[in-house]
Structures are given as C-alpha cells and as structure tokens.
Amino acid sequence: MIKLQNVSKSYFLGSEEVKAVDDISLTIKEKEFIGILGSSGSGKSTLMHIIGLLEQPTSGKVMMDEKDVSKLDDSQLSKIRNKTVGFVFQSFNLINRFTVFENILLPTKYAKENLDFDPATRADELLQRFGIYDRRNFFPNKISGGQQQRVAIARALIMRPKIILADEPTGNLDSKTGDEIIDILKGLNKEFGVTVILVTHEHDIAVKTKRQIYIRDGRIVNKYL
Amino acid sequence: MKIQNGWLHLIKSAIEDFRRNKVRTLLTSLGIMIGVLSVVLLIALGLGLKNYLAQQFESLGANLIIIFPGNIAGEDDGGISNFGAGFAGGASFDEKDLISLSKINEAEYVVPLFMKSLVIETESGRKLGYVMGSNADSFKLLNLDLLEGEIFSDGDVSTRAKKVVLGEGLADGLFDKPEDAVGKTIRISEQRYKVIGVYKKKGDQQQDNAAVLPYKTTFGTLNPDETFFTLYLGTTDENEVDLIKEKANDILLRRYNKDDFTVTEQTEILSTVNQIFNIVNGILLAIGSISLIVGGIGIMNIMYATVTERTKEVGIRRAVGATENDILKQFLTESLLLSLFGGILGLFLASLIVLGIRVFFPASINLLAVIISFVVSSAIGVFFGVFPARRAAKLPPIEAIRYE
Numbered sequence: 005m006i007k008l009q010n011v012s013k014s015y016f017l018g019s020e021e022v023k024a025v026d027d028i029s030l031t032i033k034e035k036e037f038i039g040i041l042g043s044s045g046s047g048k049s050t051l052m053h054i055i056g057l058l059e060q061p062t063s064g065k066v067m068m069d070e071k072d073v074s075k076l077d078d079s080q081l082s083k084i085r086n087k088t089v090g091f092v093f094q095s096f097n098l099i100n101r102f103t104v105f106e107n108i109l110l111p112t113k114y115a116k117e118n119l120d121f122d123p124a125t126r127a128d129e130l131l132q133r134f135g136i137y138d139r140r141n142f143f144p145n146k147i148s149g150g151q152q153q154r155v156a157i158a159r160a161l162i163m164r165p166k167i168i169l170a171d172e173p174t175g176n177l178d179s180k181t182g183d184e185i186i187d188i189l190k191g192l193n194k195e196f197g198v199t200v201i202l203v204t205h206e207h208d209i210a211v212k213t214k215r216q217i218y219i220r221d222g223r224i225v226n227k228y229l
Numbered sequence: 230m231k232i233q234n235g236w237l238h239l240i241k242s243a244i245e246d247f248r249r250n251k252v253r254t255l256l257t258s259l260g261i262m263i264g265v266l267s268v269v270l271l272i273a274l275g276l277g278l279k280n281y282l283a284q285q286f287e288s289l290g291a292n293l294i295i296i297f298p299g300n301i302a303g304e305d306d307g308g309i310s311n312f313g314a315g316f317a318g319g320a321s322f323d324e325k326d327l328i329s330l331s332k333i334n335e336a337e338y339v340v341p342l343f344m345k346s347l348v349i350e351t352e353s354g355r356k357l358g359y360v361m362g363s364n365a366d367s368f369k370l371l372n373l374d375l376l377e378g379e380i381f382s383d384g385d386v387s388t389r390a391k392k393v394v395l396g397e398g399l400a401d402g403l404f405d406k407p408e409d410a411v412g413k414t415i416r417i418s419e420q421r422y423k424v425i426g427v428y429k430k431k432g433d434q435q436q437d438n439a440a441v442l443p444y445k446t447t448f449g450t451l452n453p454d455e456t457f458f459t460l461y462l463g464t465t466d467e468n469e470v471d472l473i474k475e476k477a478n479d480i481l482l483r484r485y486n487k488d489d490f491t492v493t494e495q496t497e498i499l500s501t502v503n504q505i506f507n508i509v510n511g512i513l514l515a516i517g518s519i520s521l522i523v524g525g526i527g528i529m530n531i532m533y534a535t536v537t538e539r540t541k542e543v544g545i546r547r548a549v550g551a552t553e554n555d556i557l558k559q560f561l562t563e564s565l566l567l568s569l570f571g572g573i574l575g576l577f578l579a580s581l582i583v584l585g586i587r588v589f590f591p592a593s594i595n596l597l598a599v600i601i602s603f604v605v606s607s608a609i610g611v612f613f614g615v616f617p618a619r620r621a622a623k624l625p626p627i628e629a630i631r632y633e
Contacts, residue, residue, distance in 0.1 A: 058548060058626045079552045086550020097545050097630060101249060113238045114550040159549065 005166070005199065006032040006055060011064035012222075013050050024050040025061070026222035032201065034166070037193040039213030040203045047222035049171055052203045056089050056169045057081050079116075086114050090160025092189075094172035096152040098144035098159075105131070105140045108158045115163065123162065130158035134188065150181035157188060167199045168192060174209060186212055236562070243563040246535075247570075254567065257531045260524025261571025261609060262578065265602045268517035269579035269594060272601070275510045277592030282502055284591070293370070293495050294336075294462040294473055296481070298322070300488045320489040321456040326481065330460060333476045335469040338366035341444055341457040349403065349440055350416040356402040359439040360417060362447030362457075368394075368428070370461055371436060378411035378426030386443040393422040397430040398437030415440070418450050470494060521605060524571065525613040532564050532617035543621050544630025553622040560621050564614025565607060572606025 013025040024047040032038055032055075042048035053059040054066060057073060066073045068084065076084075090111075091097075098107045105127055112123040131137040134154040139147050144155065153173060160168055170189060174182030186209060192198045202213055210216050218225045247254040298319030322341070331339045343362035348355050361367075368380050381392045393415060400407035403415065410424045422442065430437045448455045462473055478492050536543075543556055551559075576599065583592050 053627050056548075058630075079554070082547070082550050082552040082555075085548060091548050093630070097541070097548070099542050099545060101245060110546070111549040114546070114552070114555055163550075 005034045005069055006030075007065075007067040008055070009065040009067070011051075011054060011061045011066060013047075013054060013059065014062050023047075023222050025054065027064070028219075028222070028224055030217065030224065032199065035193070035197040035199055037190065037200045037214045038202070039210035039216045040201065040219060041205065041207065041210040041216055042203075042219035043205055046205075046219045048203050048205075048219045050222075051219065052169055052171050052201065055201065056091060057085055082114070083116055086111055086116070087163055088166050090163070090165040090168045092153070092156050092160050092168060092170040092173045094175035096144070096149070096156045096176070098152055098155055100143060100145050103141050103143055104136070104147070104155050107144065107155055108162055110159060111163045121164075126162055127158070130161055134158055148181075149177050150184065153177065153181075153185050154188070157185070157192075161192070161198075165198070167201065169201050169203075171203045172205070173202070174204070174206070182209070239559055239562040240566065242559065243566050246563065247567070253531065254570070257527055258524075258567055258571030258574060260527040261521065261568050261606050262524075262575040264517060264521030264524045265572045265575030265606055266579050266582075267520055268514065268605070269576055269598045269602055270582060271510065271513040271517055272598040273579065273583045273592045273594050274590075275506060275513070276595060277590055279503065279506060280591045280593070283499065292464050292467055292470055294464075294470065294477065294492060295495065295498065296322070296330075296460040296462070296477060296490060296492050297458070298490055300491055320481070320485040321454065322460055322490075323456050326460065326484070327457070329480050329483075330462065330477060333462065333473055333480070335466075335473050335476070336462040336464055338369060338463045340364060340367045340370045340461040340463070342367070342459045342461065343444060343447055343452050343457050344435075345451065347417055347451070349399065351403045351413065354403055356399060356438075358396075358399045359435050360447070360451055361439050361441045362444035362452055363441060364444060366463075367441065370463055373428040373431070373436070376427045376429045377408045378424070380426050380428075381443050386445050389445045389448070390443060391420070391422045391446060392425045392443065394426040394428060394441045395424055396437045396439045396441075397427055398434075399440060400424075400427045402438075420450055422446075521609055525568070525609040528564055528567055528610065529613040529617060531567075532560060532614055533620070535563070536560060536617045536621040539621075540624060540629045540632040543624050544626050544628070544632065547624075547626035548630060556624075557618045557622040560618035561611060561614050564618070565610035568606045568610025568614075569603070572602050575606075576602045 008028055008030040011025055011028050011030075012023060014021050014023045016022070026047070028051060040048050040051060050059065054061050057066075057068075060074060068088070073081065073084070098104075099110070102110070108127040108130060109123050112119060128137065128140070131140055134157065136147075136151050136154050136158075139151055139155075144152055147155075153176075157168075157173075168189065173185050173189070177185065186202075189200050189202065190212065193200045200213075202209070204210050298321065300319070324341075327339060327341050330336070333339075340363055345360045346357060347360045349358040349360075364386050365380060365383050376397055378394075380394050381390060384390075385392055395403075395407075395410055395415075397407045400410040404410045404413065407427050410427050413424050414421050415424060416422075417440065422440075442451075444452075444457070462477060464470065464473060474492050474494070481490050481492070546556065546559075579598075579602075580594055583594050586592050
C-alpha cells in the first residue's frame with residue numbers, strides 16, 4: 005500500500021547539502037508491523053515524515069494506494085493525514101491547553117466528510133481500552149508520560165486509520181512503560197490489522213516487530229551494525 | 230453524523246485561549262475599544278448637536294425671516310468662509326430700519342432684538358442675566374408662555390415704561406419662588422424696573438435667564454447706541470416668505486451695502502450649520518479612525534506573538550489533518566473575536582457615557598453607530614489578522630512540530 009521509489013531528501017545547512025534520505029526504495033504492505041531502525045541522525049525520522057506526508061521528498065516517488073502523492077495539493081495531503089495515517093511521537097505532542105478528551109477528538113475536527121461514528125463515544129471507548137478513562141478531563145501536563153503516550157495513541161486511532169506511524173514512541177519512557185506501549189501497538193496490528201511503522205534506535209524494541217529495516221546515512225543497509 | 234469541523238470548535242478554542250490570557254486579551258482589545266468608543270461617541274454627540282440646534286430653531290416657530298449684520302453664507306461665494314467675519318462687521322440696525330420694515334404689509338410682526346449680558350440685582354441678591362430689548366410681539370416670536378403676571382404692551386414701548394418681564398430661571402434665582410417676582414422691583418445698571426410678568430422655562434439657557442424690556446426703555450443706559458443685534462420678520466403664510474425676504478432686502482439696500490447685512494430664513498441657517506457640522510464630524514471621525522488603526526496594529530502584533538507561541542500546536546494540528554486553510558481560519562477567528570470583543574466593549578462604554586450626558590445634552594446612539602462599530606471592528610480584526618494567520622498557515626508542519 006505504500007511504495008517509495010528512489011526517494012531522496014536533502015537539506016542545506018548553510019551552503020552544504022546534507023542528504024537525510026538517500027535514494028531509498030521500499031514497499032510496505034497492508035497489515036505489516038515494520039521496524040525502521042537507525043541511530044540518531046541516520047535519516048529514519050525524515051523517512052517517516054515522508055511516509056506520513058508531512059514532508060515532500062526532493063526527488064523520487066511516493067505512492068500510496070497506487071497514487072502518486074507528489075501530485076496532491078495541500079487539502080488532499082491533509083485529508084490522507086487525517087483519515088489514513090495516525091502519528092505517535094516521541095514527545096507525545098499533545099496540546100496542553102486542551103483536556104485529554106479534547107486532544108483525542110482533535111482529528112475529528114478536521115474531517116472533511118461525515119463521520120460514520122460518534123466521536124465522543126469512540127473517544128470514550130479508546131480511553132477505556134487504554135485504561136485512562138479516569139484521566140479523561142485532565143490536562144496532559146497533569147498525567148504521567150505513559151498515560152500521555154496512550155492519549156496520543158488514542159488520538160492517532162480515533163479516525164480509524166490504516167497506518168500508524170510511531171516515531172521513537174518509547175524514547176521518553178522508562179523501559180517498563182515503553183514495553184507496554186509497544187504491546188499496545190502490537191495489539192493494534194494483530195487485532196485490527198492496522199499497519200504499524202515503528203521508528204526506533206533501540207535494537208531491543210525493533211526486534212519486536214515482524215520485519216526490520218536498517219538505515220544508515222540515509223540509506224537502507226543490510227544489517228544494523 | 231455531522232461534520233465536526235464547525236466554527237463552534239474554532240470559537241470555543243479561541244475563547245479558551247482568551248480565558249487563559251485574560252490580561253493580554255483585555256489589553257489587546259483596549260485599542261479597538263478606544264477607537265470604537267471615540268467613533269461612536271462622535272456620532273452620538275454630532276447627532277445630539279444637530280438635534281439640539283433643530284430644537285432651538287423649532288422653538289422660534291415656522292416662517293421666520295431673520296436679518297442680521299454682515300454676510301453669512303454669501304450667495305456669491307456659496308460658502309461659509311465669512312461665517313466668523315459676519316458678526317464682527319456690517320450694518321448696525323436702528324429704529325429707522327424697524328419702522329421701514331414695518332411697512333411690509335405681508336409681515337405679521339416685526340421684532341427687533343437687542344441683547345446684553347448684565348448683572349441683575351434685587352434687595353436680597355444678584356444674578357447674571359441676559360437683558361433683552363424688544364417689543365410685545367417678541368413673546369409671540371419666541372413662543373413664550375406666561376407663568377404669572379402679564380407682558381408689556383406696544384404702549385409701554387413708546388412711553389419707555391420701566392417695566393420688565395423675567396424668565397423663570399432668572400426669577401427663580403432672584404426670588405424665593407418665580408411667581409413672587411411679579412410686582413417687585415429689580416435693578417439693572419443702577420436703574421430700577423418693575424417686574425410685571427414671568428414666563429415659563431423652555432430649557433434654553435439664554436431665554437430662561439433673560440429680562441425682557443421694551444426696546445425703547447433700553448435706549449440710553451443699557452443700549453447707548455440705540456441699535457439692534459437682529460431683526461425678525463414673521464408670517465403665518467408660508468407662501469409669503471420669499472416676497473417678504475425680497476421686500477426686506479430692497480428696503481435695507483436703500484441704506485446699506487449688499488455685504489453689510491443678511492436676510493435669511495431659519496432653514497437656510499440650519500443648512501449652513503449642518504455644513505459646518507459635517508466638516509467637524511469628518512475631522513473627528515478621522516481621529517477615531519487613527520485610534521482604530523493603531524488598535525488594529527496592536528492586534529496584529531499580539532497575533533504574531535500568539536502564532537510564535539503556538540507554532541508547535543500548529544504542527545500538531547497539521548499532522549492530524551488540518552489544512553493550511555484550517556489554520557488560517559483558526560487564527561483569523563481569534564483576531565476577529567478579539568477585535569469584536571473590543572468593539573462591543575467600546576460600544577457598551579459609549580452607551581454608558583451617552584446615557585450619562587443625556588441629562589443635559591440630547592446625544593443619542595443610533596443604529597448606524599451600532600452597525601459601524603460592529604462592521605469596523607470585524608473588518609479590522611480580519612484585515613490585521615490575515616498577516617499573522619497566513620504566517621501560521623504557511624509554517625512547514627515538521628519544523629512547526631519540532632518547535633519548542
């Protein structure tokens with residue numbers, strides 16, 4: 005469902021060109037649970053942003069459901085991010101002036117079509133499933149990191165996306181809480197067939213996915229060294 | 230299900246933010262508040278002034294021809310440039326003019342007016358009043374109703390009777406009760422006059438505090454030049470007005486130059502006054518507009534700060550599916566509400582002030598002022614909000630989300 009063809013992304017640091025992603029070709033099938041592993045600065049996050057349509061590649065083609073996304077405009081890209089993709093970040097990225105409940109509902113505010121579910125009911129279901137229903141009306145800065153990450157996952161799931169993109173979701177958590185988060189992601193893939201793309205620099209976490217890809221200096225390498 | 234992305238969410242989100250930054254919100258909308266306050270007040274005062282003048286002229290009764298020295302609103306230049314000069318120079322009318330004007334058969338009454346501000350004394354007290362010299366018809370001209378006693382007659386004018394009719398305001402100041410004045414004696418410039426009547430208050434400061442004497446009585450001590458300030462001609466027949474004006478003009482031209490006097494009717498004066506007010510209003514409106522623009526810049530400034538402060542939030546919203554347009558709308562809603570809040574505050578404050586000054590001045594807030602304050606403050610909110618909102622909308626999502 006996601007196909008990258010010779011994708012490169014380069015930045016300019018002053019006058020020096022830095023290739024964050026260098027000629028990567030990759031296919032991710034539906035219902036996969038895939039780990040993208042690389043050290044910091046390897047370009048794995050940039051790769052994830054390109055897959056998540058938050059960034060456009062400098063060259064190469066990104067195909068999503070056989071559609072070339074480079075030809076889409078802002079409103080079409082936003083629609084895919086809204087409906088098809090759900091993001092989970094290392095630093096949770098919740099909006100602190102909204103409650104947990106309001107944060108989870110945020111994506112539904114940007115739905116451009118009628119929803120076939122009731123957002124509030126679904127948000128409550130997700131809160132219950134992740135065991136944080138009693139934190140429903142709390143503000144994010146009043147709950148623990150593990151709870152915040154669960155809220156972020158609930159937010160990513162509210163629109164019933166086909167893909168979850170998790171960028172170092174355990175990076176700010178202790179190992180026990182981190183394991184719980186990975187278990188949640190695993191469960192989503194197993195139970196609901198959600199494609200989960202997990203970006204991490206920790207080998208221990210990456211091995212929990214079904215397939216691993218190693219990135220170094222913006223390129224896919226055969227083995228994580 | 231309904232589409233969730235309603236204005237309601239945007240408005241709720243904006244109000245949420247205002248609540249968190251109460252002081253900043255208040256200070257930002259202060260500029261717009263002052264601007265709207267001044268514009269609304271100017272409209273209210275301007276309107277009040279117009280009403281006030283119209284009332285004043287109405288109290289004179291219809292079909293009144295007014296003759297005064299100098300050339301106001303001269304037909305030659307069609308302007309109001311001589312307005313100030315008119316009162317300074319020109320003819321000084323005297324009894325001869327009164328007699329010749331009395332020969333106009335169409336005019337039902339001819340009234341001269343001499344006026345001077347003097348101290349009026351009784352045994353018990355003294356008060357500053359307006360001494361007016363006129364004839365018996367003046368009471369008809371000014372629509373004055375007697376409270377007590379009687380007015381002087383034409384006979385009293387020719388015999389220079391030392392009689393005076395007081396305004397209720399003046400009589401009230403000099404005696405315990407206004408009615409008590411009748412039969413008493415007052416002193417003006419060491420001359421004694423007998424009060425024969427008191428007329429009712431009408432709300433006009435000058436009229437209410439006047440002492441009206443037969444004009445011949447004023448000749449000498451009070452009016453040594455034996456001249457009049459203004460001459461009035463009155464008719465009940467509207468169709469006669471132009472003819473009377475023409476005749477009066479012809480009569481006065483035998484003695485004076487064209488530029489030394491003006492024959493006009495009250496409607497013409499009203500339109501001249503209106504012209505002056507339109508200019509004054511224009512200037513005041515410009516001042517109000519400047520404060521609105523400054524207020525708008527204040528909003529723009531704070532919105533830029535808000536965009537910077539919420540860069541990360543913009544990134545998050547973009548990641549979960551907000552389009553550039555959605556972000557633009559979010560910040561525009563905020564600046565619009567901020568400005569509208571200031572506008573409503575200004576309107577409210579202006580209403581309070583107008584309510585306060587209504588006691589002594591007929592100022593009023595009309596629908597126009599309300600509409601203007603809403604339209605103007607919304608327009609300012611949108612206009613000055615567009616630039617910061619555009620900056621927010623154009624933020625690259627990834628850079629925004631990484632912003633700390």
